[in-house]
Amino acid sequence: MTQPAEKPAKKSAKKSAKKSATNEWVETFVVIVEALLIAIVLRFFLYQPFSIPTASMQQTLMIGDYFVANKFVWGYGKHSFSLGRYGDFTLLDFELPISNRILGRDPNRGDIAVFRPVPQNIEYIKRIVGMPGDRIQMKDGRLYINEVMVEREEVGKTMDTDSNGDTREVTVYREFFPEGTSHIIQEIGDNLSLDNTPEYVVPAGHYFMMGDNRDRSADSRVLSQVGYVPAVNLIAKAEARFFSIKDNIPPWQLWQWPANVRWDRMFRSVYQ
Structure with a gap:
């Protein structure tokens, strides 16, 4: 017995359902692409996340801290348009052919900066201690700015x-x-390798950087490694921590979160 032919209305309904499903897929794809583009633009021009792999800024920034940095407050320099590194892989590292920063204001003493030292091709993070024209020196573990010793008060001991x-x-x-600003530093002692230095005169258009973990920081005191940092090499101003995990455990290991x-x-x- 011959089967009855499918009614036109049913065929039309199936076509409409397929068309609707296709439209939904396209709309979802467009939304995902838009979200990715917005995220890339935000990261490229406004705010970029960074992580801390070393002890040089402890306790301010601990190993395993993740923080967001403001890329537009100081304007844009040579290395502002890097999307960051993942292990040994650089997602994007575009160097602008400029000698001065574009837009933005000048940093303040005490700001925490992400920057690219001239002899290096990786990002560092340190505190801005010396401004252009300043004379910086360490004597017996004490910081001197323009021949005046910077005051400090002991808070306590820790490991x-x-x-x-x-x-x-x-x-x-x-x-x-x-x-008038203040911040926390820590010292193993006052007579280690970088606790007595010559006087550094910060060149015009440059900044002098130091880690808050004074005896465990390779910073501007080491001229061959970091030295004076040109303003054009500043990348972003650190703003706020958004995640922190012990022992630099990868954040995607969710099972490690409760204890770490x-x-x-x-x-x-x-x-703070």
Whole structure:
């Protein structure tokens, strides 16, 4: 017995359903692409996340801290349009052929900067200690700016562990810059390799950087490694921590979170 032919209405309904499903897929794809483009633009021009792999800024920024940095506040320099590194892989590293920054204001002493040292091809993060024209020197572990010793107050003792797992007792201080701002630093002692230095005269258009973990930081005191940082090599100003996990554990290992995430360090300004 011959089967009855399918009614035109049913065929039309199936075509409409297929068309609707296709439209939904296209719309979803467009939304995903738009979201990715917005994320790339935000990261490219406005805010970029970074992570901390070393101990040079502890306790301000601990190994395993993730923070967001403001890329537009100081304007844009040579290395502003990098989308970051993932291990040994650089997603995008475009160097602008410019000698001065575009837009933005000048940094302040005490700002925490992401930058590219002239002899290096990777990002560093340190605190801006010396402004253009300043004379900077360390004497017996004390910082001098233009021949005036920077005041500090002892906060207490704690243990500090570097990226190699070496744990030392350190003394924690609150240091006061002449402009009135203050921040936390820590010292293993006051007579280590970078605690007595020659006087550094910061060239025009450059900044002098130091880590808050003074005895575990390769910074502008090491001229061959970091030295004076040109303003055009600044990338972004650190703003706030948004995630923190012990031992630099990868954030995607969710099963590690309960015992290792430092909840008290998340969603806080790096200047507190």
